[in-house]
Amino acid sequence: MPKSKYHTIYKDLKSKIEIGDYAYQELLPSEHTLVQTYDCSRNTVRRAIQELVKDGYVQTMQGKGVRCIFLPAEQASYTIGGIESFRESSIRNHRNGTTKVLCFVEITADEKITKRTGFPVGTELYYLQRLHYLDGIPLIINHNYFLKSAVPGLTPEIAKQSIYEYLEDTLHMTIVNSKRIMTVEKITQIDEKYLHINADDYNCMAVISSQTFNSDGVMFEFTQSRHRPDYFRFQDNAVRKAPK
């Protein structure tokens, strides 16, 4: 939705890089040049470049310039990265994603749930189990805990489509950030049953546990995503901070 100037420039540069207008290892035009190109201040150009750095598209070098380090990813497998709904990443990867709701109940957080999710004891929650298929193959089992007060009117029908679409488009919630922990865990009987994995083949799952916050600073979701290991691929770009 951001139609700000810096965001426009960011998108323009990003697409130019993806198209190949700026090749791998090539220098982008200098900030001064970009200021003239986009008729804006240097701060605005710098902000756009900053976003590209975060994406791992370019690298700034004081005194030298801004170098493109974008390499088109091998889209062989299904990749995930930022905060995305299953539906969004399906579309981005040009796949056909569908969802089956295995379980949809209202629960109240007890000690055990509190320990796992971080919701205080007594909090009213929706608990869902959902199975995500990609091109007909069951890949992911999600265990979602949603804060009932923040996500009113959730139904199994919505859960079958896209909950994030409902939150953002209907409830006008803004999803902001997500703390995630990735681990590898033993396969469970539920995993085995729904994902059709042979434990002789793989006896582990890739697990992403996440706490997600909205723009009111409320943690409204805790989710444990259990991924079939042979289809799991998580991409990331990290920027080094000088130690100390």
Place this chain on the structure above:
Amino acid sequence: MPKSKYHTIYKDLKSKIEIGDYAYQELLPSEHTLVQTYDCSRNTVRRAIQELVKDGYVQTMQGKGVRCIFLPAEQASYTIGGIESFRESSIRNHRNGTTKVLCFVEITADEKITKRTGFPVGTELYYLQRLHYLDGIPLIINHNYFLKSAVPGLTPEIAKQSIYEYLEDTLHMTIVNSKRIMTVEKITQIDEKYLHINADDYNCMAVISSQTFNSDGVMFEFTQSRHRPDYFRFQDNAVRKAPK
């Protein structure tokens, strides 16, 4: 190393949050107030806050303020996150890390290596296998490929200590960013042998493949890190971008 004003403010606010001066869900002082506190411009304060957002420490809300969303992590297990050497993360987690060099050879990239690492065919490389112990337990096997021309004078002795220390302190290289892909892969005989894992117990490993760039825009390292699944824990904070 950065002794800039915004970095000083960033560190100060960060430590205040970690100490608990600003509690979970509490609002930080307004930008205007912070400007007076630190005697600087608003831009400088905003930049410091921006860093805290990236760290997942705070959340900004237009018209409301800046909310602290920092929760002290359960440091039960060994967590990794940003670009860090094994030595650095050992220290951060208050553990005793040691390294054993299993293999140290000079090789030239062939088709197979090129496909895996992204180094062009014919590139001269150091190839290392290293085993990392934490408190005496073998946890990680690293397969490192270093660009020989960018990392001259590397020795097994250095590899036993910290390669990043050598790169940064001795060669004065600046490590900038790292593209990482996390997957789950089947355990190999090498893994089994050195990490003492029983394949009946876990037959998978958490694998992080990374391409790392220095400030010259040169990809000087490709590494595959294979982690014992029962000790693997990767932390992350993602910021949602509006879809489209």
Place this chain on the structure above:
DNA sequence: GCCGATTTGTCCGTATGTATC
């Protein structure tokens, strides 16, 4: 509902520092 005060978001122009060539 309106209005004004507060707070963050965007954008501009300028000046100075630092690194590269």
Place this chain on the structure above:
DNA sequence: CGATACATACGGACAAATCGG
């Protein structure tokens, strides 16, 4: 050494969202 390029910092202006009266 000077020219170029990015990094830091300042101050000001207006927009957008929020909140209280």
